[in-house]
Amino acid sequence: MTLEDLERRTVAAVAAATGTAALDEVEASALGKRGELTRAHRDLGQLEPEERRTAGKVLHELRLRLEAAVAARRAELDAVERRATLAAERLDLTEVGEVAGPIRAGHLHLVTQTQRELEDVFVGMGFTVAEGPEAETDWYNFEALNMPPAHPARGMWDTFYLELGEPETVLLRAHTSPVQIHLLEQGQRPVHAVMPGRCYRRDTPDARHLAVFHQIEGLVVDRGITFGDLAGTIETFTNAYFGADIHSRLRPAYFPFTEPSAEFEITCTICRGEGCRTCSGTGWIELGGCGMVDPAVFDAVGVDAAVWSGFAFGFGIDRCAQMRHGIADLRALVENDVRFLGQF
Ligand code: PHE
Numbered sequence: 001m002t003l004e005d006l007e008r009r010t011v012a013a014v015a016a017a018t019g020t021a022a023l024d025e026v027e028a029s030a031l032g033k034r035g036e037l038t039r040a041h042r043d044l045g046q047l048e049p050e051e052r053r054t055a056g057k058v059l060h061e062l063r064l065r066l067e068a069a070v071a072a073r074r075a076e077l078d079a080v081e082r083r084a085t086l087a088a089e090r091l092d093l094t095e096v097g098e099v100a101g102p103i104r105a106g107h108l109h110l111v112t113q114t115q116r117e118l119e120d121v122f123v124g125m126g127f128t129v130a131e132g133p134e135a136e137t138d139w140y141n142f143e144a145l146n147m148p149p150a151h152p153a154r155g156m157w158d159t160f161y162l163e164l165g166e167p168e169t170v171l172l173r174a175h176t177s178p179v180q181i182h183l184l185e186q187g188q189r190p191v192h193a194v195m196p197g198r199c200y201r202r203d204t205p206d207a208r209h210l211a212v213f214h215q216i217e218g219l220v221v222d223r224g225i226t227f228g229d230l231a232g233t234i235e236t237f238t239n240a241y242f243g244a245d246i247h248s249r250l251r252p253a254y255f256p257f258t259e260p261s262a263e264f265e266i267t268c269t270i271c272r273g274e275g276c277r278t279c280s281g282t283g284w285i286e287l288g289g290c291g292m293v294d295p296a297v298f299d300a301v302g303v304d305a306a307v308w309s310g311f312a313f314g315f316g317i318d319r320c321a322q323m324r325h326g327i328a329d330l331r332a333l334v335e336n337d338v339r340f341l342g343q344f
Helices: 003-016 020-029 035-046 050-090 095-100 110-124 152-156 178-185 226-241 295-303 319-327 332-333
Strands: 135-137 160-162 171-173 191-200 211-220 248-254 257-265 283-294 309-316
Touching: 003 020, 003 035, 003 050, 020 035, 020 050, 020 191, 020 309, 035 050, 050 178, 050 211, 050 309, 110 191, 110 226, 110 319, 160 178, 160 319, 178 191, 178 211, 178 295, 211 226, 211 319, 226 257, 226 309, 226 319, 248 283, 257 295, 283 295
Parallel strands: none
Antiparallel strands: 135 171, 160 171, 191 211, 211 309, 248 257, 257 283, 283 309
């Protein structure tokens, strides 16, 4: 076989190689250790020195040309194979959109939105916003709130206890009132604060109750605070948050940490006071509790009741969202159905 034949055949085989593996074989048989060109090189030994030099140069140039042809083809094949790998491993990220329609951006949960709106209303009325822990000791949830051990009023809150053993009983707070104690213990005077947060009760969930729910507590401690200040604050809040045609009223109640105490109700937002099933025909819906801070609470945290007086209130954030948006069943808030959540 002449060198011309070898070159023609090799160049044709290189061009015909359809994959890098096939190209490797062509390269080995033409240029490899046992390849034809190597054999031709070896045969040079039989030639005269002068001829050997000329033939050697020819072989060397042929080798360079063939190596270049192999390298060029390899680059082509590498690119083709890389494209094939990418195509095979491609992730089709459009599939979700095609199945479920256009992708919608998420937003804050209705309860979070409601909490922030309530905070805004109270900040607008001159309150600051504070927070406290969700796991509390018995002292904060009960004792400092004028409920010594075995006080019957403890039964007003079906409480979850954490089994951490002695020396203190640790529980999941059943209301946000313990944050009042934290603020007063920290020595703040005067106090004009609201305290939103998550609370826990061993309640069976129903249309108006959740075992994990949210309250916002209010505490004002200053000089010369009266029950009129409390009533005015509740009414101002009610108008600001629910609208000018929604009013509040206070009805006598009992809480160990306030005296006198009241439940506060607002005009039913479903029937606007006409009377409907939601408000049992009364035209009013209960939102929370309130009252003047009991001197026993001031005693527990070292506030001089001769100088300071105050009021407190606490009500459900989830209940506010329910009233404002006409949500029939509170459990919808925790079912995570985007068809419900997406409406707000
Ligand atoms: N903490 C009370 C409750 O959850 C509500 C309340 C707060 C009552 C502040 C009076 C004063 O039932």
